[in-house]
Amino acid sequence: DSPEKKSKTKTADGKELTTITALADLTPHSEILEYVEPKLNDKGYTIDIVSTASDATWNEKTQNGEVDFNFNQHEPYLIEWNEINNGTLVNIGGVHVEPIGAYSEKYTSADEVPDGATVVLPDDATNEYRALRILEQQGWIKLGNTENARASVADIEEYIKPIEITELDSYQINAHINEFDVYINNTNKVIEAGLDATKYLFREGEDSPYANIIVTTPDKADDPGLKALVEILQSEDTAKFILDKYNGAVIPVTKVSE
Amino acid sequence: MSSYIRIEGLYKSFKNRKEENTVLKGIDLEIEKGDIFGIVGFSGAGKSTLVRCINRLEEPDRGKIFIGDTEITSLNKKQLTERRKKIGMIFQQFNLFDSMTVFKNIAYPLKLLGVSKKDIETKVDKLLELVGLSDKKNAYPGSLSGGQKQRVGIARALATDPDVLLSDEATSALDPVSTLSILDLLEHINKELGVTIIMITHELEAAKRICNRVAVLENGVITETGTTRDIFLDPQSNTGKIFLEVYKEFRHDNSFTGGEGI
Amino acid sequence: MSSYIRIEGLYKSFKNRKEENTVLKGIDLEIEKGDIFGIVGFSGAGKSTLVRCINRLEEPDRGKIFIGDTEITSLNKKQLTERRKKIGMIFQQFNLFDSMTVFKNIAYPLKLLGVSKKDIETKVDKLLELVGLSDKKNAYPGSLSGGQKQRVGIARALATDPDVLLSDEATSALDPVSTLSILDLLEHINKELGVTIIMITHELEAAKRICNRVAVLENGVITETGTTRDIFLDPQSNTGKIFLEVYKEFRHDNSFTGGEGI
Amino acid sequence: MSFLKFPFWEVVKHAFSKEVWDVLLPAVWDTLYMVALSAAITLVLGVLLGIALSVISKEGVRPVPILNETAGTIVNCLRSLPQMIMIIITLPLARMLLGQSYGVNACIIALAASCIPMYARLVQGAFVEIPKGKIEAAKAMGSSSAAIVFNVMLPEAIPSIIRGFTVALIGIISMTALAGSFGAGGIGDIAVRFGFNRFYHDMLIASVLVLIVMVEIAQIFGDLISNLILKKRHLI
């Protein structure tokens, strides 16, 4: 409602910076934003990350205009959120993918996994669908008609391979890896736990549509500050940073030329 | 002219799941202004319950109670609260406020009346002296002896110069000397300020000393009312007779004074 | 032969942040087996504190207490607990258990002794009859009158046939008739069972009636000990003299009986 | 059905549809099972811990200063932990006791572990309120410390202990949302994971309603029992 809502801050050298407020998940989202911050400063903007603990209210807060953008979801989720909640939020650019994969401490390949195996997968709205999807890809289950952002084990139409699925908080999964035959989680979380993310049984293809995106309201879609931000985020330099920092567990949208 | 305090057909019972225990069974009583009116009777006869009905700490089941022109039993909550400010009550179990010092306990009813701080100080100090507790002014009830607590309760009841004083065994925890001085105090305020006193007591000596009229309560019924003299000299009721006998037994128990009756 | 209960150089004070209040200032006392030993004194003199030291509800600051051959003051916790089972105590404030019926209150000390259920039932019923509360057997203390509570306290203290009974104003809340019957009861158990009784009382009639020896406590000091007769006939101490005077004053206050001393 | 898309009343209406309750009802049973079991554990261990704490406290019937400090500190440690962290502590415990650290039973352990220390403090508080005269009477009759605690203090404090249990029980009910972290499901989990995170606001309403009803029943029962006892004893 107030066009002059954005506050101005002065940097050490006296330059006036326009503050962009953001909601961004902690890893890797905030870390990427922090990395690009100096470059954004050069263009006259600064980012204020007001929260790094994502929950289901973030899109609503963004839609409400309380913050300028959020950075924690992928496009399919956004589309469905808009659908479910009559939202008008828009995607103004993807940044990175956190591939999801299936791992095991007991078996080294998917074929070894016996019938009746226990499988644990993340229970949050942005990841559970993806986890179920790779199980389907693997031919273990058949999913019914389901919305991306709302999928849960209840949507499984048929268990092709008899398995026993448990839904858990994605951060809790690491604490239980020895108790399940198979665990499915985001690669970055697997790495954070000190595990070897390359030893997956199976995982999402490279063509994953689940790039994490910058989301804002339509009226801010052309905001010069946000435009500048997306541009920097999608730069090759940022891509390199992401690859380096996360050892391949997080994959930038922008291809890095060798 | 009718009496100052009138009780008409008062009934009170306590119910629990199994049974109903009717404690007061149709009490009629007339007390004149300026009386020191004694109520005696066996333990459990209903004395405390009767007195508690007068200021409606117990709600009567039936019956009417008047003080002066006001029908206590028909007052609404607000009026009752107002009227109670001028009815002093000394509780059998003291009921002091543990959170307040002796001084504050006695000052409390004065505060309710909106008395100024200075006047409260003066008044309370005077009362403390009267009940012999000046040195305990800042003590908490938890540190007092039984008799000391009782004296605080007395001072608190007298603080507002009430026009009616309900006293439930006010001297039961006191040594004879303190008892005497409290009785003298009660008599004094009765004479000087015209306070009407209703006094439950099982110390017949005390009743004899200061009451002008006495009622005998037996099992929830008033079996006898009369001047103290009449009741002590020639009781008609069962309880009255037994009491007198026991009283005599105590007094004539001159085992080592040879009937001299020291 | 030395006395049954011996108190030697007993000191007790209560401290708070500001001051120290020395309540017992070197008490020496000898009580024979089978005595009914009265303790009288002004309110706040330290009577309750003295008696509470005997079963160590208050830990003495200094001094020794013996009952028979045992030095109470040097018992460890376990021994003390064992010994206490045979020391009855009647509290000035009753201290009944609100969570137990009258029956259970009285049965409690018997349970501690491991008495069989049947024997407890018999014993308690007998005690209830003695104190006149058979009809209140299943009532809770919260519904009792003051005197009824006190009688439950008495029955509870007598339940275990203690060899020592500490009684802190056991009849203060009782009407004269109940008082007399309780005094008779105490005298009876004293005679029949040889219970040694220490009895705080401010009812001189009561002391006179059943005590064989009396001590006068004044401000934390024993100013006088002697046979009841001596003390009533010819008190030496200050308190003793005043008490006697007041006692006479009450008795000779024959305002309407013309010195007849009903 | 989301509030943001559908009119409020339609969402509310849908909260009572068969569709929603088909999902909810089994969860209600799960929740009742979890609540009942963890409440029972909390009650027993909380009362015992509360007793222990007050017995060994400085003013208790058998003071043991060192033990008191230690036990107090451990209890406080447990109380200081955010629910999430509490879960980590429960994991090895659950693994030890149950052989697995997820599922309904593991969750019960976590719920109980979260509530026991708090309830123990409430029990301890109930004991402090007992007038000291009664404890003196018990002592004077030669009660052992155990007799004082179990025959006198516990019965005297029972109305207050029941009121405290109501508080703990309601805490447990509202904490069943934690069950999701154990893959244990139940109403609280549905409220958070479906109602809140997946915008099934009809389910949110329905499941919160169930929680409210459960809490309300707990409260009414707690008050009722506590007041019944007080009335029986003629204390109110």
Added chain:
Amino acid sequence: MSFLKFPFWEVVKHAFSKEVWDVLLPAVWDTLYMVALSAAITLVLGVLLGIALSVISKEGVRPVPILNETAGTIVNCLRSLPQMIMIIITLPLARMLLGQSYGVNACIIALAASCIPMYARLVQGAFVEIPKGKIEAAKAMGSSSAAIVFNVMLPEAIPSIIRGFTVALIGIISMTALAGSFGAGGIGDIAVRFGFNRFYHDMLIASVLVLIVMVEIAQIFGDLISNLILKKRHLI
């Protein structure tokens, strides 16, 4: 530093390193600020609500049955909600009061809202424990309901109310983990999101330690004050 990569003792040692505490110290201040403010709000509103509940209750000094049922139900509703759901309720409230639904102040509202109903019940319980003779004495002297409550019941119950506040305060401290959802940061948030979720086990240890110390201080102070008052009144 994670336990998964480093030996236990090294992680513990690192929990006391400058590096860790440089991150933690500012968070400690945030937490203290949040706890202090929400505790103050909880204290005031909790006591008032507790008073209101016990005044209008069936056994209270001024019974208003209908209001009592309603207020009781609302309080129970609030108590039945899982923390996550509580946040949804706080959002519009915070937006209304503060103009924004995130940040330290919004979090304070959520913390207070979560603890007030529970504390109110504890306060109500403290009032029930007051011997009825004292209230009768106050009535007999002609105290208005307000005078009974504020001059008699409140002072009489204060030790118990303080003990209850300790319970509520500790609840608040352990709930500061919720602050993360409001972008309000603080120790609890660090413990969960960095320590637990991101495996900075050195931070986990350090932040849990801070929480424990805070809880311990709250407990010690609460007990101390409550016992001091009881001692002053010669009740223990």
